[in-house]
Amino acid sequence: MRALYAATLAVAILLPAKPGTAADLDDATYGALNEALIAGHLLPRFADLAGATALLDATAERVCAAPDATGIEELRTAYNMTGDSWEHVAHLRFGPAELLMRAMRFSFWPDPKDATGGAVLERLEAGDPTMLTTDAIADGSVAAQGLPAFERLLYDEGADAAFLAGDEAAHFRCAYVVAIAGNLDVMAQGLHADWGSLPADGVESSGFAADLMRAGTDPDYYYRSQKDVTVELFKSLYTAVERVADRKLARPLGDTIETAMPRLAEAWRSERSIANIRIDIDNARSMYELAGGFGDAVAGPAGDAELDALMRRAFAQILATADSIEMSLQAAIADPAERLKIERLALETKALKAIMVQRLAPALGIPIGFNALDGD
């Protein structure tokens, strides 16, 4: 049944889109969509991230005061919570995430030249505490200060022994963990604060969220209209799917099972690849299916119920495919049976990407072409 669905989804992009008219929605419609997404999708996620990194920071401080095996596991749990929370905002790369290169510093990936490995090793070998100050971390290599570096320290082969050796190197390794946790927390608190809040009953609001809602009233503001803001949010929706289709699946899959490259999977050491992919797809689904989100705009003001049904079916199908995978990504791509599911996931996300560019964008009146999305 699922295979049949996959075929349907793939066919949907091979057929020319149904003739229709590009939507011409008014700015109030875009404004309502933006407000629903900012209030229901963006702000809660950045609040969650700030909570997760605060816990990570506190856990790292506490565990590294007296490292033991239980403590290392607690660190791994806190790392995974931050990893989940980060992945929930990884598609929201504009505004505060762009400032101070936060998105790149928080999680530098893909990293085909293994800059992370080099940067982490350089610090471990130097053992120089001045490399671990807040400024030295934040202003240093982007590869040395984010989640992937943290993952190396926690999951590299022999990590437990290295933490528990009780020597100078063990102390330094844990101090490096504390430094990264602190750096991640500073960025997450900054993101949360910079986004701010939306105006509520009689409460003064400030920050990027409130600024976005004022777009269209101030001719000097970067976003000149609410439609400009919707275009930005559409790019986030697209990014969530695009990263899965083009980056997270195609590369490790390779052309055949013999040429699969398991180590090109994201966060394979902590076996987070599939979890992250599920979150990415769910991010896109949330932006689409949230009350007042893109889906309601498509079915309502844009008047394309058929496209809305196709989009909802696509999300359900892709998440079902992702949920059916019973191994880590690096194991699944090398397993003849599980690999088929990964291949199907790759096909389905690619099809969804095409539907978003070829049908969803025009239905919402968003002028977006392949030069704008993927130029050179």
Next chain:
Amino acid sequence: MRQRTNILRLSRRHFLGTGAALFATGIAPRAFAGIPAVRFLSARGGDGDSWFATGFDANGAIAFDLAIEARGHGAARDRATGETLLFARRPGDFALVIDTQAGTIRQRIDASPGRYFNGHGIFSADGTRLFTTETASDTGDGLIGIYDATAHYSRIGEFASGGLDPHDMRRLPDGRLVVANGGLLTDPAEPGIKLNVATMTSSLAILDPRDGTIEHSFRVAPSLFQLSLRHLALDAEGGVAVAMQYEGPAVDHVPLVAYLAPGARDLVALDPPAPVLRQLDQYCGSAAVDASGRLLAVTSPRGGIAAFWDLPAQRFLGTTTLADGCGIAAAGISGEAADDGAGAFLFSSGLGGLLRCEPAADQATILIESDPLAPTIRWDNHILALG
């Protein structure tokens, strides 16, 4: 169909006596009935993952449409012989020698082992050498590849481009090469992912094509280190216009178009008014100079606009709109603007449209309407004018 432009009316005097003599030879070849006379070459996408090298006439009618294995990018032409190449988009595995008269692919040039094409190249003045911008896969070093155009494009050497990620390259009137080193570190395994945005440095290098000596290297100011110099256009005097992209925050106010006047010691920013700079959206797609050698056009597919400058005067002229507009070519001199000695431009859109614009006459004509709902022809960046 006409569309509105937003171009300052140029005074006639502004152009008189500048370029009229150049146009005597610019007579368009007359088409045989029914067969579009090929005037332009561009890469394009079709349905799904299909890619083409497409020749078309002055009205956008397709003369030939060659299926190619991957997405194309820029093209090079030896004006004396008409020898023409189309390059694969970076990281490119191939360049194609295209017979634009017959509408056929004559030769496939493979990227050298451990090297990939970055999508642009240029012939030497005498047409015997082809220079291409390339990157070494392992180190990311920027290179200029040298090919013998008289011996089936055998690769006869290379030299350093003077920076990472050499992209567009032009030949100055004195034969030297000018190269935009985009400054980005990428990996052929992860096309499109920029690995050094936090530490990048872009430059404009001027090289001696005989031995690769880097005679000048113009670097962007450290405060603007996230600017990437990408596309170039030369004016009649050998001045170099540079179209840039910015990898930093969207709200930063940075120059996106620059100009190196002939003999000048440094680049100057050609800043348009603030609202237009905002519309360029930190991303210039292409640059071209008109047939008079004076007018510069720069596109922003993200902003959906093209902007115009008078280069010798370093003066901003105005804009016109084209959603996902990216490719530009000089489109001869005709129509109202010809009286002023100013040329026309052809613009292409990823949504299928073609637009002809005569900025000096404040006119833009839609040759082919874009189809944002289902573009079956998706024009890729860059149009080569064959005339």
